[in-house]
Amino acid sequence: MPSLRLARQANTTVRERRSTLVAVFVGGTSGIGEATAKELAKIIETPTIYIVGRNQAAGDRVTEDLRELNIRGSYHFINSDVSLLRYVDAACREIQNNERIVDLLFMTPGHLATRKNDTVEGLDNNHVLRYYARMRFIHNLIPQLQATEFPARVVTVLAAGKEGEIEESNFDLQASFSFGTAATYGATMNSLAMEYLASQHRSISFIHVFPGLVRTPLMRSSFGSFLGSMIGLFTRMMSISEQESGERNVFMATSTAYPPAAHAGGASNDGVSIAKAPTGKVGGGSYLLDFDGEDTTNPKLMESYREKEYPTKLWDHTMDIFQRILGPDTQAD
Template identity: 30%
Template sequence: MVSISQIRASNARIDETHTPRVAVFVGATAGIGRAALTALLSKRLPIKLYIIGRDEANRRSWLEELQQSNPKAEINWLEGQVTLLAEVKRLCLKIKSHEESIDLLFLSAGFLPFDGRHETSEGFETSLALLYWSRILSIHHLLPLLIMSSSTRPKYSPRIINILGTGFESADIPLDDLDLRNPQNFSFQGVVKQAGTLTTLAMTHLAAEPANRNIVFIHNHPGEVKTEILRNGWGVKPAGMPVSAKTGMNPEMSGERSLYLISSAQFSGKGASLLKDVAGGLTVSKTDSGALFLVDEKIECIQQDEVLGKLELRNAKETVWRKMQEMLAPYL
């Protein structure tokens, strides 16, 4: 376990060589993403940011506060609805038209389906559109810019940080129903397992591709964080829910932990140097780089050997990748 004191000591070592120069945040207007963005800007280092979100008019005072917190930052707001994959494609293409490389893609947008299954106008289940489909599509479109970054920064590896649910992977997800369209497959717990498992499988596939070997892929379960996720009309905590509005860490501490994921050499050996009592992390392939890091709520790297082994027997990674490509084809 990496303690909060160790995290703070590591974050105190951060300088320009350990942080992104250009970063994209999807889901930073609230909760964990907002806390991560705030923590990153608190270092007052030069950075160019793209923040994707909705309701710019209602975010102006917050954006002004962000700018005041770090006058060296260039903050770009991109208005868009990321439950819609056509919008995700449009936003990513806009970033690509302005940038030759990016150093960080931070994904945390999402909500929990407490009131049943609902579909977007494109036919995807809404919570899975945020938790999985839009995220993997963003990764697909922005990977070329991350690859370009990896060739220009010898002391920092570009990173994709996906805040979701490692540790909730399941070997028995329905591989023939990735979007849980069958009512028998859909439930709150089913969405949590499906999103977490699909994320790990897809990111494992991408991280193993030779062209991506210098990119740090992190799938992180943040633990219990006091966010707004339970205050949007739901009054109870469903069984098995992985976050809590009443217990757990405050967003500020979550932001410090996210900043550690963004900057620490624990992941790939590049970044803010490790403290003497903190070991380098291992990927799902038991290597120190070149594969996916599964990071749990203790900031420990886990391998999930048993569940991934069972999924391998089902040829799950290849099946998910093929079906995912088919479903996302109109937006690639």
């Protein structure tokens, strides 16, 4: 998969294929989401970018930075605490009222939580951010993602390749919770959901990415200024900058190397081979990627879940959660 040089080169050619792009960044007020939005604004002639987050001041700062990078774009901040699914729905309605299509849905919300903290909706706050809120954005915006001229793409940034053993009875982390359990369930559930959704919506690409170690404010916000800074200093030599992460993420968000299932069999024009889905199929529509775009699938583990029908069982569970919290009008895909 691409070197940073090749990714940068490919990014500069995106505007030759398209001059406009509508993107939604969930968790885009800092770190990886912000960096990716900024790199995207640089390469699209007239982008429309929505930033969804809960910090109005940060949202205003990011949208102003985007305008300075590309005055031809249209930038919007939606103030929303997406740890509550009802607010996810409200954010989606605002987007849908303004946009007929969404070309890119890019999601990074979440933090490092050492203990369980249930919201008023009865789910762990961070598990919602890592999984349920992301899936609700996808579920709600499917009509807009399917209406695009170019194949749309969904990117969830979390922990592809870090999947592990999970139990159907504990999908919601209410039966058993620990820091490690929450991390494993978040990673595995995102990967299983991407595979399921790609099988149901063959005109859309679904990507789960592990971003690697990135020099973002995450450690300071999670562990405090002193300890977070010490962790950042210790890991600096093993980490990449926010800008590099943004450049690599833009490649994965726009490259023809990651086609939807309906476009399998085509060729990439980015100088790299078409990627494999977790099923082993080239151009299969869902992709588990390392920070540099390399396939990071654990074939044996994913096959074991496929044999137990976990992708379907997980999505059925997800829809049950939506219906329990948001009411019976929630429709399954």
